[in-house]
Amino acid sequence: MEQDKLIDEITELERQIAILPEGSITKKKIKNKEYYYHRTVQNGKRVENYIRYDEVPELEAQIARRRELQKKLKERKKLLVPVTDEKKKTAEEFHFRTMVRYGKQLRAQIALTRNYKKRECIRSLRDYILGETQEKVFILYGLRRTGKTTMIRQILAELPPELFKKAAFIQVTSRDTLADVDEDLRELEKNGFRYVFLDEVTLMEDFVEGAAIFSDIYASSGMKIVLSGTDSLGFAFSKEEQLYDRCIMLHTTFIPYREFETVLGIAGIDEYIRYGGTMSLGGVNYNENAPFANSKNAGEYIDTAIAKNIQHSLKMYEYGGHFRQLLDLYEKRELTNVINRVVEDINHRFTRSVVERTFRSHDISVTAANLLRDRENPINVKEHLDIDKVTMGIMKMLDLLNKEEQSVDIEECHMVQIKEYLTLLDLIMEIELESLPEVEKKASITVLTQPGMRYAQADAIVENMLLDAKFQELSIKERQHILERLLSEIRGRMMEDIVLLETKIAKPDQKVFKLQFAVGEFDMVVFDPKTLTCKIYEVKYSKERVKNQYRHLVDEQKCQMTSHRYGEIEGRYVIYRGEHAEMDGIEYLNVEEYLKSL
Structure with missing residues (x-):
């Protein structure tokens, strides 16, 4: 194995x-x-902390996983080329409490990332590191x-030699304290280090309460401090308290289609619908397992990356005083669930609305007619199914599936508060739905x-x-045909949502x-309050162009109401999966090209 890869x-x-718990589990019999x-x-x-019986299996698995990785680490280290005596001597000049890397060791650590494509948001980090001192810390956070x-390593790889020798990387673990990190930062500062990157800082139990130390002591004295971690909510709390007006925030959670294609090297809206959201899909530029390959993987990601993220932040912030209505659930060990x-539930409601729209009386008739007209595999659905009963049955079935999965009752106050936190995590966004007249x-x-x-x-x-x-029956x-039809409808609705979301984020000054x-409806309207003009769009999960797709865009009454409310209509568009074209004054835009242009 090449040394860089090793x-x-x-x-x-x-x-x-570093993220996994160490130690062991012991059992005692008392009375x-x-x-x-x-x-x-x-x-x-030796320290022993009581754990509940229902927490034992998960902790046991994590400890076992840690030991397994430690064994693998030991084997890999045996393959390393031994360091020179000169390097050993240099390392011994410093006495660190945490895991600190610098110099040749750090250069070797970041070598592979030189070949990786860079995310666009790296510009903000680059401006902070190479720009003038601002007496602020830089927070890089996200799921x-x-x-x-990877972004931290890429910036380190960009540093010229005279700056790189002043850079250090600290890998924080759950056993580290703020006092440990403070001691190491003092040592680094004393020895001329000016660029310090701390990864997974929110693993420290006292981070949220003592984060001001990074800005007030080190950033104010000229050091460039970059803090990163997955505990997004913890950073959000720190920004409002300890680091108020003393930090620059960069959130990495949202990955637009454009970056999905350019960074991962994977093109196509279908691939983005199936796997978009992380930088982990194996492709041309990266090669890892996809966390959203199936519902089980997605569930594990929600559990570990989102639910426990929120719970950990609330536990650490104000000594647990910020749980609000969620305190009872936390004490019952039900909050993660x-x-x-x-x-x-958010996803379930989305699916229900798509299925309901697909199997609405007139829609299922169209579906049935389409299946019957299929030249290769004609299916007469109506021979098997009573359409009205099927529609009602599907809705009941979906509600039943939802209830079966729900082991804990979710009250409205819980839903509202959790959605607030999901919004802070950049996991969800609300798109306005307006009506005329x-x-x-x-x-x-x-x-x-x-x-x-x-x-x-x-x-x-x-x-x-x-x-x-x-x-x-x-x-x-026939079942496969219906399944594909439903999944196609889901992909179509998701394509609508993706277009709305990315357009909204890309055009903050427009509505x-x-x-x-x-x-009927317009799938998207973009209103410019400065020019008092608007553009109207239909989004179609199709590669074909037919007049029926833009019937609403040429409806005189709809357009008249729209222009009266939102100003002159500057353009009418259909966003679809086909090639760029024009038809009866309607501009057809390819969805991938449109998303990349934002």
């Missing part, structure tokens, strides 16, 4: 080990009752697998910024739905929304 693998193993304790060694002393650590359920009628749709998560769960819901006895080919009429 060092990169060793670094990643050390990073994974004929069994109690479990997590045993660790801190500062040479797991969104490129934070409920957060998971809220995300699932009833201008006072307001609503919104919830869009997930990680499409792969939504698709994985929607796919699983539809698969379960088709296991119903009535659908089993159809042949396997982006969906516009409904008594009959």
